[in-house]
Amino acid sequence: MVEDRTKELKETQQELVSKAIEAGMAHVASMVLHNIGNAITPINTYMEKVQTNELGKILHYLEKCYDDLQSRDDDLDYYIKEDVRGKQVFSYMADLIRSLADKNEEQLEIFKKIESAIFYISEILSLQQSYSLTEREIREVVYLNSLLEDAVEMQIGTLETSMIIVKKQFEDNLPKFMIDKSKLMQVIVNLIKNSYEAIEAQKNNTKEKVVLIESFVENDSVGFKITDNGIGIEPEKIDKVFEFGKSRKGSTGFGLQYCKMFVESNGGTITLKSNGIGSGATVSVYFDMSRLRHDDSG
Ligand SMILES: Nc1ncnc2c1ncn2[C@@H]1O[C@H](COP(=O)(O)OP(=O)(O)OP(=O)(O)O)[C@@H](O)[C@H]1O
Ligand SMILES: [Mg+2]
CATH class of the missing domain: 1.10.287 (Helix Hairpins)
Incomplete structure (x- = not known):
């Protein structure tokens, strides 16, 4: 049994x-x-x-x-x-x-x-x-800053139409690493889309709409953060959003689960932080450099 x-x-x-x-x-x-x-x-x-x-x-x-x-x-x-x-x-x-x-x-x-x-x-x-x-996992050398740029570029039409300003604060000395590039791309695209949707979920929003994208190296980690000034979420609901089917807008609610699955299967962590409704949100993704293959070619 x-x-x-x-x-x-x-x-x-x-x-x-x-x-x-x-x-x-x-x-x-x-x-x-x-x-x-x-x-x-x-x-x-x-x-x-x-x-x-x-x-x-x-x-x-x-x-x-x-x-x-x-x-x-x-x-x-x-x-x-x-x-x-x-x-x-x-x-x-x-x-x-x-x-x-x-x-x-x-x-x-x-x-x-x-x-x-x-x-x-x-x-x-x-x-x-x-x-x-592709179904197969293809690891290739990734330069995170370019990937973040590309993800924004893919959605720039949508972002610009909604008059969302994308601010970038990229760490210049980011190490390259090996990862499945297309899947990491999916993750970033999903997260930017969530930020866009959180911003659009605010009714009668008159303030400037901003998504801030940062990349960083911290101790042995490399990663990125996406911060928006959208609708935010109650802290007690945050754990739930990584589960399948938890969606504000009644869709599949699959995005974050996919992100978590991918990030964790690469030895990383993903967190969502918000101080509650109306206070925006930040999602952070950390990869442990010791668990990723590096690119030593420079
Ligand atoms: N940046 C954010 N700000 C506020 N809430 C968020 C943010 N990102 C995610 N959430 C909350 O987490 C829920 C789950 O997100 P997830 O990406 O898994 O699903 P979804 O965006 O609702 O649907 P899908 O990604 O399948 O189109 C969202 O419905 C929303 O309530
Ligand atoms: Mg989503």
């Missing part, structure tokens, strides 16, 4: 682990789509702006001016200098040329914006590719 029960428990645990991986994948995939959507919206607006026929109109008037001047080419000098109509046509031409130049500059600006939005979309896609999850 005990054996059966243990086997059953093991199977459930296994199932939970694979669900975690699936959830993480779906999560990043939907976030990537969301961010791409956010990047496409301004492109549409820019396209509408460049598609107006203002250039065509300016050109049309310039042609009219040209025709007018040509019809007077026998006494052009008198026409543009002395004739009332001729003087007007001449100065009107100058105006048209100026607005042509302005329009040209404006369009170049818009094209530049479209170009950078497209570049951003391809960045999101290639990031997604390099972090696409």
